[in-house]
Amino acid sequence: MCLAIPGKVLSIDTQYDGRVRMARVSFGGIVKEASLEMVPHAKVGDYVLVHVGVAISVVDEEEAQRTFTYLREMGELDELREINDYLPDEKGNG
Amino acid sequence: MKFLSEYRDPEVVARYLERLRATVRHPWTIMEVCGGQTHSLVKNGILDMLPKEITMVHGPGCPVCVTPLELIDKAIWLAEEKGVILCSFGDMLRVPGSKKSLLEAKADGADIRILYSPLEAVRIAQENPEREVVFFAVGFETTAPANALSVVHARRMGLTNYSILVSHVLVPPAIEAIMDDPDTRVNAFLAAGHVCTIMGTHEYEPLAQRYKVPIVVTGFEPVDLMQGILMAVQQLEKGEARVEIQYTRMVRPEGNLNARKLIEEVFEPTDRWWRGIASIPQSGYRLRDEYAAWDAERKFAVDLPAAQEEASCIAGDIMKGIKKPHECPNFGTRCKPETPLGAPMVSSEGACAAYYHFSNLINEMDQVATE
């Protein structure tokens, strides 16, 4: 019921007497209509998150990578911390 | 599919799992609020993978499951007695009302239509000016903009034969109700990514502080869920209780301001009865007075007798995270997806149905029974 999935905006046109921007959105080849009223800045080629016929977010493509770099960043942070533990502190007695 | 399948990569899941094992030291109970996440956790076998220190409990976040019996009866009454075209999302159809489900009413001849979007219902109203069209507007904050838009479209087009039967519920008051319950075991929450796509995180900061619980706004794919659980456990082990966003590709801290403005214009908060749980103050939306003409409850004076719930269904305890589905005596015996006694067995996002379909618990129970 709360399913919302990302799809690519193929084209944009207006409906409801020209007042509503509607997009044709492709979900891995399956094309559906979605209202762009909640994401007026969305453009052709963007990926939008669509829930029950309404686009509710434009996918942030940079942030989308973070889930994959998160572990590495975590690991690097830990290493830094561990190195810090071995380094002499400011007073020089470490 | 881009932005979907890469978050199902088993190798990435395994790396997160490894990290989680290295991080967890104490036993923790974490609740995922949203039924979509429950479904994904069970379907992808994540519950079986997690280190034994971590117990996931399943929250009340299935709007279909918490829609009161009375409203289902009202929807059926509108279709059968008032002859309206009743439109609904497919998930609502099999939920048992006090006498029958929408699906059974449809089989008996009522004009009930399954739609993908409330905007389609407006079109049906436009094409059938001589008929009344009612959309059964259930959902959390995620669905509120679409339901609100349908009313705004109807008003713009001057359609007087369209209205919505509203059963909207809100997540933050439900979190409060769960944490205020003296029996609660929840140490941290995975908040629902799509709800926060709309609302942002401002409502969750005071909750994290007041109840000293980490709240991690999380997506729905296996990698998202693993990362969300890891982020929650990292906070728990450090004794922190902050709001963090795992689902950054979709969620901004301020949410979607256009959507929030639209919701604010069309709806106002109201007390709501959560099926199987309780009445929770200010936990839902109703249409504002300016939109009364599109409110099915005000348009059709509905007066039905109070409905009786199945007494032996423990859905309330399950949705508060106090019990698990297999602790219900009816689970898999009297209560199955084909013959549900309670709503969590109906919707695929209900905890009982998720366990029934995907978990090997049934087999284990059968083995125990025959041993």
Ligand code: SF4
């Ligand atoms: S198994 Fe059936 S009866 Fe038991 S709590 Fe779940 S829905 Fe209710």
